[in-house]
Amino acid sequence: xxxxxxxxxxxxxxxxxxxxxxxxxxxxxxxxxxxxxxxxxxxxxxxxxxxxxxxxxxxxxxxxxxxxxxxxxxxxxxxxxxxxxxxxxxxxxxxxxxxxxxxxxxxxxxxxxxxxxxxxxxxxxxxxxxxxxxxxxxxxxxxxxxxxxxxxxxxxxxxxxxxxxxxxxxxxxxxxxxxxxxxxxxxxxxxxxxxxxxxxxxxxxxxxxxxxxxxxxxxxxxxxxxxxxxxxxxxxxxxxxxxxxxxxxxxxxxxxxxxxxxxxxxxxxxxxxxxxxxxxxxxxxxxxxxxxxx
Numbered sequence: 001x002x003x004x005x006x007x008x009x010x011x012x013x014x015x016x017x018x019x020x021x022x023x024x025x026x027x028x029x030x031x032x033x034x035x036x037x038x039x040x041x042x043x044x045x046x047x048x049x050x051x052x053x054x055x056x057x058x059x060x061x062x063x064x065x066x067x068x069x070x071x072x073x074x075x076x077x078x079x080x081x082x083x084x085x086x087x088x089x090x091x092x093x094x095x096x097x098x099x100x101x102x103x104x105x106x107x108x109x110x111x112x113x114x115x116x117x118x119x120x121x122x123x124x125x126x127x128x129x130x131x132x133x134x135x136x137x138x139x140x141x142x143x144x145x146x147x148x149x150x151x152x153x154x155x156x157x158x159x160x161x162x163x164x165x166x167x168x169x170x171x172x173x174x175x176x177x178x179x180x181x182x183x184x185x186x187x188x189x190x191x192x193x194x195x196x197x198x199x200x201x202x203x204x205x206x207x208x209x210x211x212x213x214x215x216x217x218x219x220x221x222x223x224x225x226x227x228x229x230x231x232x233x234x235x236x237x238x239x240x241x242x243x244x245x246x247x248x249x250x251x252x253x254x255x256x257x258x259x260x261x262x263x264x265x266x267x268x269x270x271x272x273x274x275x276x277x278x279x280x281x282x283x284x285x286x287x288x289x290x291x292x293x294x
Contacts, residue, residue, distance in 0.1 A: 006030055007206060010057035012040060012090075013064030017161040018104065018153075021195030022063055029203060033057070036064065042086040043078065052093035059202065060094050061102040062087060065134070069108070070260040072129040083133035088140025095146030100211050102198060107154040107186060107221070109135045112264025117225075119270045120152075120217045128261035138217065147211040151198065154221040154269050155231070158191035159292055164228070168235045172246035178236075182229035182251035186267045187221035190288040194220060201278045214277065219269035222285035227251075234286060238293040 007030040013019035014034035026032050033055050041047040042064055052060065065083055066072060072079040087103050094101040108131035109124040126132045141148050157163040165188075171178055197220055205214045226234070229251045236246055254265070275281045282288070 007058030008033060008055060009059045009061060010035070010052065010055045011061045011063060012036070012042075012051075013062065016063055016065070016067075017156055017158045017163060017191040018194050019063035020160060021158070021192045022061060022198065025192075025195040025199040026061070026202070029199060029206065030058070043081040045085075045089050048086060048089045049093055052090070052097065052099075056097060057099050059100045059102065059206070060090055061198070062090055063104055065104065066130070069128065069130045069263075072133065073260040076129040076133070079129055079133045080136060083130070084136030084140065087137035088144060091141040091144035091146055091148060094148070095144055099147070100202075100205060101141065101146060101148040102202065103137065103141050103148060103150050104194075105138050105150050105152040105217070106131065106134045107152060107267035107269055108264060109138065109152070110264050110267055112184075112266045114266055117268045117270035118219070120219060120273055127264060130261060142217075147215055149201065149205070149214060150217040151194075151220045152217065152269060153194060154187040154189050154219075154267060156189055156191055156194065157292075161191075164188075164231065165235050165289075165292070168232050169239050172236045172239060173243045174245065176245050177248045177250060178232065178246055179250045179252045179257070180229040180232040181254050181257055182227045183253050184263055184265050184267075185225050185227050187223075187225055187269055188231050188285040188289065189220075189222040189282065190292055192292075193222065193282050193288055197274075197280050197282060200280055201274075204278055218274045218277070219271045220274055220282070221269040221271055222282045222288055223271075224284045224286065225268045226285060231285075234289055235293070238290060
């Protein structure tokens, strides 16, 4: 009974949107150990190293992150510790123990100046503290050069946690009219689809004696694209009528809804590399949304 056949999988960030779903999707692949703050403190290198040493995992999945994009502008150091420094420590510990590290990144590493979907080789140029911290984390993992999968996500939402879908549903029950930005485009991606795709990719990696052939950065997002306004329309169309007040969604420009952090105007991700390497493609964002809400 080798460690590869029945690996221990350490999931960091068990209460987050993706981490919550990973608990279920990774269960068939091995013994899943899940942890989150305050049990593990990603601002403390000693805490990170102790968890990895004590768990001796074959796979580490880092689904934890500082995700408060606007708050990051006033807490850049904390954001950098969690998103930029901690992934590098995890990569060092994974390499030391011969483990595979799966780390989640973001579309916000790009500046949004393209008009066609971003590919993995496009040059990152983050606009805000959050994007900069996530890019630093990606680079820290790559510099350690152990076995790793960096999965860049886009516009994550789900039935739990804090996300755009749940915010829109709450506001639609409170207000008759909403104003939503129409000049930012991305790929709304269901957290469960992320977890299921991660599990399918991991299953393939674990079946090979040499994981290094899979090493690298991959984009993992739903097919298709939408503006925040289009996404909001779809959410409110599909949500139950009971208690729904909203009857109009006004499209507005980013300039009409100023926020502390700048967002990329276009952060649609091409997932062709994921499809080529693992044979995996996520469904269209609208069909996923329908599944969540119906």
